[in-house]
Amino acid sequence: MRIRLSFLIVALLCGAAAAQNQTQSRQQVLEELQQILLPSRTPPTGRINAIDKTWEDWVKRTGELPPDFDSMPSLAELPDPLMLNEDGRRVPVTTAEQWLRKKQWIRGQVEHWMFGTMPPRPDNLRSRVTDERREGTSTVRDVMLEFGPGHRGKLRLQLIIPEGKGPFPVFLTNHARNKPWLYTAVNRGYVACVYYATDPRYENGDDSDAFIELYPEYDFSCLARWAWSASRAVDYLERLPEVDRHQIGLTGHSRNGKQALLAAAFDERIGAVIPSSGNTGEIIPWRFNTNPYAVESLELLTGAQSHWFHPRLHFFAGREHKLPVDQNLLLAMVAPRGLMMYSGYAESAANPLAFEQAYRSALRAYRFLGHPEKIWLHLREGEHGTTAEDIEIFIDFFDAVFGRKERRKSETWIHGYNFDSWREGTGEKMDASRFPERSPEDLAPASRAEWESQKLKICEAIKAVLGPEAPHVPFEAKKRLGGMIWAGEGWLATLFGRPTDERHWQQRLAASGMGVATVPFGDGLAGRLFYPAGTDGKPKTGPWPVAVWLHPYAYSTGWSARSPWNPNVIDYLADQRPSFASLVQRGIAVFAFDQIGFGSRVHQARRFYERYPQWSLMGKMVKDTRDAIEALAAMEEIDASRISVFGYSLGAKAGLLTAAFDERVRAVAAVCGVEALRLNSSGTEGLRHYSHIHGLLPRLGFFVGHESRAPFDYDEIMALAAPRPMLIVAPTRDRYAPVEDVRREVEASRRVYRLMGRGEALEFETPTDINRFSRVTQERVFDWLAKR
Numbered sequence: 001m002r003i004r005l006s007f008l009i010v011a012l013l014c015g016a017a018a019a020q021n022q023t024q025s026r027q028q029v030l031e032e033l034q035q036i037l038l039p040s041r042t043p044p045t046g047r048i049n050a051i052d053k054t055w056e057d058w059v060k061r062t063g064e065l066p067p068d069f070d071s072m073p074s075l076a077e078l079p080d081p082l083m084l085n086e087d088g089r090r091v092p093v094t095t096a097e098q099w100l101r102k103k104q105w106i107r108g109q110v111e112h113w114m115f116g117t118m119p120p121r122p123d124n125l126r127s128r129v130t131d132e133r134r135e136g137t138s139t140v141r142d143v144m145l146e147f148g149p150g151h152r153g154k155l156r157l158q159l160i161i162p163e164g165k166g167p168f169p170v171f172l173t174n175h176a177r178n179k180p181w182l183y184t185a186v187n188r189g190y191v192a193c194v195y196y197a198t199d200p201r202y203e204n205g206d207d208s209d210a211f212i213e214l215y216p217e218y219d220f221s222c223l224a225r226w227a228w229s230a231s232r233a234v235d236y237l238e239r240l241p242e243v244d245r246h247q248i249g250l251t252g253h254s255r256n257g258k259q260a261l262l263a264a265a266f267d268e269r270i271g272a273v274i275p276s277s278g279n280t281g282e283i284i285p286w287r288f289n290t291n292p293y294a295v296e297s298l299e300l301l302t303g304a305q306s307h308w309f310h311p312r313l314h315f316f317a318g319r320e321h322k323l324p325v326d327q328n329l330l331l332a333m334v335a336p337r338g339l340m341m342y343s344g345y346a347e348s349a350a351n352p353l354a355f356e357q358a359y360r361s362a363l364r365a366y367r368f369l370g371h372p373e374k375i376w377l378h379l380r381e382g383e384h385g386t387t388a389e390d391i392e393i394f395i396d397f398f399d400a401v402f403g404r405k406e407r408r409k410s411e412t413w414i415h416g417y418n419f420d421s422w423r424e425g426t427g428e429k430m431d432a433s434r435f436p437e438r439s440p441e442d443l444a445p446a447s448r449a450e451w452e453s454q455k456l457k458i459c460e461a462i463k464a465v466l467g468p469e470a471p472h473v474p475f476e477a478k479k480r481l482g483g484m485i486w487a488g489e490g491w492l493a494t495l496f497g498r499p500t501d502e503r504h505w506q507q508r509l510a511a512s513g514m515g516v517a518t519v520p521f522g523d524g525l526a527g528r529l530f531y532p533a534g535t536d537g538k539p540k541t542g543p544w545p546v547a548v549w550l551h552p553y554a555y556s557t558g559w560s561a562r563s564p565w566n567p568n569v570i571d572y573l574a575d576q577r578p579s580f581a582s583l584v585q586r587g588i589a590v591f592a593f594d595q596i597g598f599g600s601r602v603h604q605a606r607r608f609y610e611r612y613p614q615w616s617l618m619g620k621m622v623k624d625t626r627d628a629i630e631a632l633a634a635m636e637e638i639d640a641s642r643i644s645v646f647g648y649s650l651g652a653k654a655g656l657l658t659a660a661f662d663e664r665v666r667a668v669a670a671v672c673g674v675e676a677l678r679l680n681s682s683g684t685e686g687l688r689h690y691s692h693i694h695g696l697l698p699r700l701g702f703f704v705g706h707e708s709r710a711p712f713d714y715d716e717i718m719a720l721a722a723p724r725p726m727l728i729v730a731p732t733r734d735r736y737a738p739v740e741d742v743r744r745e746v747e748a749s750r751r752v753y754r755l756m757g758r759g760e761a762l763e764f765e766t767p768t769d770i771n772r773f774s775r776v777t778q779e780r781v782f783d784w785l786a787k788r
Contacts, residue, residue: 026065029315033066036733036769037299037317038571043307044201049219050212055302058311066315072322074683076735077693078285078357079325081332081365093368103333107266109325115224115262116310119215122147125235137163138186145232153214155207155232156196161242162186169247169402170237171395172270174198174226174256181253184391190398191243197229198256222307223281226256227263234269247271249338249398253386255308257342258282265333272338272374272401274394277384279349281309283341285326286316288354290735291576291772292649292672294554294561296349299770300572318733318770321683331362336371338401340394345379345414345602346492350556352379352414352602353694360418374401379412383495415555415597416606417695426613430699432706438678439708440715440748451755455720461711462660465699466619470612475521475627477634481529481539487520489600496560496599499528510537512567512581519591519635522627527593530565530580531637545642546589546632547785549578550625550651551598552773553694558599559592575774578646582778586786591632595621595654605695618654618696625658633664642666644785647673648773650694660720667725667788669781672771674714674728675737676745680707684736715748722749723758727784729777731769739766 040055052058084091084102093099111117125147132141143157160182162168171185171192179202182192197208208225220228230250238245249272252260257278264273275282280289280296289295299317302309316323331339341359345352359377366375376397380390393410400407422428445451482501489498499505499516509516515533520526532540554561562569562577580590596617597605605617612620625645633640644667647655652673659665677700680686685693687710691701703710718726730742746764753762763784767777 022068023065025070026068029066029069030059032733032768033315033317037314038303038575040303040306040314043222043305045206045209045222045307047212048221048307048311050216052311055306055311055314064312067322069319069322072324074321075323076287076321076683076685077688078287078328078361081329081361082368099365099368106325106329106333110262110265110330111220111224112310112312113316113323113325114309114313115227116219116221118220118224118228118266119148119211119218121231121235122153124148124151125232126151127236127239135160139163143236145236147232148211148214153211155229156205157233157236158194158196160186160192162189162191164189166191166242167244168242169244169398169404170249171398172230172233172237172248172250173252174230174259175253176202176204178203180386180388181251181391184388185395188392188395188399190249190395191237193233193237195229195233197226219310221310223255223259223262223309226259227266230259230263230270231267234267238269245269247398247402247404249273249394249402251276251394253277254384255305258308261327261330261334264337264339265330268337270337272340272398273334274340274342274397276342276386276390276394277344277347277350279343279347279351281327283327283331283343283358284351284354285328285358286320286323287326288351288357290318290320291770292552292736293351293354294552294557294576295351295354297576300576304570304572319735321735328358328361331358331375332365334375335362335365336369336374338374338397340376340378340397340410342378342380342390342394344382344384345412346381346495346556347384348496348557348561349384353553353555355379356413356415357693373409376410377412378410379414414602414606415695417609419692419695419698419701422609422695422698423701425609426698428699428702430702432703432709435703435706435709435711437708438710438713440676440678440713440744443715443719443748444751445755448755451719451752458712458716458720459661462657462717465616465697465711466622466657467612467615467699469619469623470615472523472623475523475631477631478520479634480636481517481531485518485520485526487524487526488518489526489594492600492602493560496557497563498560499530499565506533506537509533509565510535512565512584514565514581514584515539516565519628519631521593521631522624525593525624525627527559527591527628529589529591529632530584531589532584532587539637542637543639544587544589544637545639545644545788546591547583548625548628548632548643548645548655549580549590549592550645550647550655551592551595552647552649552651553598555598555602558594558601560599564592575772578648578773578778579775583782583785586782588782588785589638591628593624593628595624595650609695609698616697616699617694618657618690621654621696622657622661625654626662629658629662629664640664642788644668644788646781646785647671649673649771650696653696656714656717656721659724659726660717663724665721665724667727667785668721669727669729669784671729671773671777671781672731672734672737674718674730674742674745676741677710677713678708679741679744681738681741684738689736713745715745718746718749718762719752722753723756723761725761725763725788727763727765727781729765729767729781731767731771733769734771736771
């Protein structure tokens with residue numbers, strides 16, 4: 001008995017110690033987040049709930065800590081909509097009953113981590129018509145809904161009922177008549193119904209704000225209250241004889257698109273939904289809205305719009321891969337009802353790759369339920385705003401899924417890549433077992449002669465994966481700034497508002513000490529050179545050193561993401577792009593261009609592998625960067641001996657590969673670009689990042705599951721650039737590349753640098769930060785470049 005009691009006491013003590021350690025760890029995570037992230041903003045409503053004005057207030061009041069991230073699974077890619085996790089087992093969804101359990105689990109997780117818990121449907125809803133009148137050929141009916149404790153809950157509706165015999169389908173939205181949304185729906189024979197739960201900035205009030213006090217035991221956030229209000233409108237609509245209750249279509253735009261998707265996911269009476277341009281927190285999954293994509297990131301939305309989501313979501317900034325759920329699961333919850341994912345592929349907050357990833361995932365649920373025709377992907381041209389034609393397309397979709405008229409399904413592909421199609425189209429095969437297993441520690445040449453021998457083999461291995469370049473002829477380079485330019489970026493560059501050589505731009509940029517010129521290069525491409533200029537706009541005396549900026553995964557906007565020429569942007573955006581003015585003021589010119597598949601060239605990747613089946617997108621990026629260097633080196637105003645490259649994320653990877661093969665690169669600064677391809681760290685995208693997700697280096701897909709046999713790794717890429725100066729920045733909380741893995745890669749490369757007598761030329765910094773190119777890191781990189 002005493003022995004058992006002793007064991008029990010020891011077990012209790014160990015358990016208490018473990019719990020205390022876990023609490024301390026979570027407290028450290030919170031303190032680190034508060035150190036890294038910008039303070040959240042007080043929303044225009046003045047509060048995020050009944051008590052707190054900001055996220056910080058909520059944390060202080062509740063004492064809630066981040067979850068124990070170490071105990072949570074790391075899901076680098078989207079969670080599977082057709083997989084249950086029960087009793088520690090992964091169970092495929094194969095029955096209707098399992099699908100119901102999956103949906104219930106998704107809802108619970110979404111409410112807990114993202115939007116807060118919603119009240120149940122009120123059982124005492126009553127309605128009161130406050131006005132009814134004829135306008136044109138339609139009947140306009142104003143309605144007040146009353147519900148909840150003491151019927152204190154109030155929600156205004158406005159219905160516009162077309163002339164004719166019903167019942168009619170419904171176009172449900174929280175965009176009132178001062179926005180051009182309802183009119184087309186009425187033209188097409190729909191009852192238009194507005195519920196007044198939306199952002200007060202739209203000048204129609206937000207009835208749902210009062211629900212905070214009405215339901216104090218529920219912590220539903222602003223977007224959740226709007227979505228819950230949509231369901232109260234459905235409560236009323238399904239009672240009306242004028243309404244076909246089986247044909248209720250819901251839509252909303254931008255922030256209202258977010259709430260529309262949430263409402264439809266949770267309310268199966270909504271027969272179809274069109275979330276329009278809500279992007280992040282809507283049809284862009286959180287795993288694809290991180291800083292490398294230069295869109296509205298999780299830390300931006302939950303900080304700058306702190307009332308939209310539940311405060312818990314803010315804990316996942318930089319740890320998006322730890323979220324148990326993602327937006328693709330909300331999309332899947334709509335199945336098999338109608339869903340059209342609608343956005344502009346070139347919107348500043350868009351990510352066409354993310355749209356496609358989410359669509360493919362949700363499509364699996366629709367196929368499982370037998371209705372793949374009811375999910376559409378429609379990516380339009382243009383920026384964020386909508387037109388009457390967009391609403392016509394909405395009604396076309398509703399007509400199709402409601403069986404009112406046959407329409408061809410819309411399925412817009414911008415990137416359109418997947419590994420299996422590439423493999424089938426090219427017939428490529430590689431046997432990973434024929435490659436030796438290697439690790440960073442294997443890069444240890446004993447002499448320069450041995451290194452030169454290894455170097456040739458490494459170059460061959462990298463080139464085999466990059467693929468053979470297409471035949472080419474050098475572009476006829478310009479010798480000086482100015483003159484006629486025949487190459488251009490196309491119409492999308494105009495949409496992005498990029499600076500041009502025109503006088504008004506020169507005058508505007510002169511205030512920041514810059515001028516701008518278009519420089520043609522490569523295969524008829526064009527980029528922008530930002531150079532030192534006086535207040536009169538005239539170029540300062542050269543020749544200037546130049547730094548080539550290589551952008552991250554900014555699919556929709558390329559190098560112009562967040563207007564890097566503009567020194568005055570809000571703090572959240574300043575951490576998502578470099579300040580060209582800050583670098584130019586150091587006397588360094590900056591050259592920027594779009595990589596293939598990004599920005600003004602976003603369409604060029606779609607058929608790349610049909611046109612160049614043996615090449616790779618990364619191979620093309622490296623060639624384009626080298627062509628840009630060639631064009632710059634030919635200019636009289638540029639110091640050809642001082643051409644550097646600096647990049648973030650994708651740009652850092654392309655920059656390192658360029659430096660490995662082009663000795664004209666004097667120095668390279670790579671932020672969040674190095675990872676360990678052969679180490680296969682759990683929770684990262686690993687080789688699939690290159691082969692399956694972005695299609696940069698498809699041949700690496702043959703080594704998935706055999707990572708230690710990958711043909712090359714970043715330690716070898718960096719070593720090829722030795723002994724030229726190199727700055728590697730690897731944040732401690734980079735979810736894509738564990739910092740200790742990066743350290744192993746850098747230390748392996750440093751052995752080659754030391755062999756060549758320049759160990760100090762390879763600098764390695766590990767700021768306490770998440771994956772981003774923050775202003776602090778920018779200044780460090782700019783200072784480093786200025787000394788090269």
